[in-house]
Amino acid sequence: MSGKFVTFEGPDGAGKTTVLNRLLSNLENKLGDRLVTSREPGGNNIAESIRNVILDRENTKMDSRTEALLYAASRRQNIVQTVKPALEKQKLVICDRFLDSSIAYQGGGRMIGESLVYEMNQFATEGFLPDLTIYFDIPVEVGLQRIAKNRKSDDIDRLDVETIDFHKRVHHAYQEIVKNNPKRVKVVDATQSIDDVYSDVVSIMNKYVKKFME
Ligand SMILES: Nc1ncnc2c1ncn2[C@@H]1O[C@H](COP(=O)(O)OP(=O)(O)O)[C@@H](O)[C@H]1O
Numbered sequence: 001m002s003g004k005f006v007t008f009e010g011p012d013g014a015g016k017t018t019v020l021n022r023l024l025s026n027l028e029n030k031l032g033d034r035l036v037t038s039r040e041p042g043g044n045n046i047a048e049s050i051r052n053v054i055l056d057r058e059n060t061k062m063d064s065r066t067e068a069l070l071y072a073a074s075r076r077q078n079i080v081q082t083v084k085p086a087l088e089k090q091k092l093v094i095c096d097r098f099l100d101s102s103i104a105y106q107g108g109g110r111m112i113g114e115s116l117v118y119e120m121n122q123f124a125t126e127g128f129l130p131d132l133t134i135y136f137d138i139p140v141e142v143g144l145q146r147i148a149k150n151r152k153s154d155d156i157d158r159l160d161v162e163t164i165d166f167h168k169r170v171h172h173a174y175q176e177i178v179k180n181n182p183k184r185v186k187v188v189d190a191t192q193s194i195d196d197v198y199s200d201v202v203s204i205m206n207k208y209v210k211k212f213m214e
């Protein structure tokens with residue numbers, strides 16, 4: 001497979017979606033159908049159906065391990081149906097969140113434990129990892145303030161109502177992922193202006209997935 005698989009990671013409110021949308025609209029012109037985008041949970045019909053179950057505000061009784069399994073199921077479908085077929089056709093695949101989100105949110109946030117969540121996900125991923133992960137680094141409070149400032153109340157999902165401690169555990173788990181995967185995970189300072197974050201992301205892409213950026 002000589003395509004490239006790039007994932008965006010970070011706490012809620014870090015600005016991933018904002019920067020990703022800008023990047024994608026620029027890359028679409030250049031790459032056309034050599035660019036494939038996805039997101040987790042979701043990315044195709046089956047995985048989007050799983051997403052709706054996970055994020056449904058009515059599902060207050062969802063057990064942490066049920067949730068972790070559903071994320072892994074969505075991931076499996078994303079890999080098999082969307083990501084790998086595109087990589088086999090030498091495309092660039094950019095995905096909003098991937099395995100690191102499960103390690104951080106279910107492993108850290110929900111306290112299942114990072115290594116247990118990692119092990120469980122091996123069934124879904126068979127060891128498959130991104131070529132490059134761009135991590136949006138931001139203090140928990142700043143991310144949450146951004147969300148609070150900009151979101152309408154009917155836009156709030158089950159995970160947005162988690163406690164500050166939950167988000168701090170997620171953040172801490174992400175820091176560990178960054179520390180333990182220096183080759184794969186590149187960090188951007190997400191507290192900067194949108195323009196500066198965007199330009200840092202483009203610099204990283206220019207360096208690590210050069211052939212799609214020229
Ligand atoms: N660099 C930035 N500075 C200030 N506000 C930002 C920045 N990036 C994003 N935002 C705003 O913060 C909110 C969350 O951004 P979003 O891109 O949805 O984050 P994420 O997808 O990481 O959860 C949005 O309302 C967005 O307009």
Ligand SMILES: Cc1cn([C@H]2C[C@H](O)[C@@H](COP(=O)(O)OP(=O)(O)O)O2)c(=O)[nH]c1=O
Nearest residue numbers: 012013017040041071097098101102105159
């Ligand atoms: C992929 C994934 C996401 N999540 C969470 C992180 C987000 O809060 C939520 C996805 O919702 P989404 O609205 O896509 O959030 P964002 O714009 O911040 O990416 O799901 C997990 O808890 N585990 C996972 O494995």
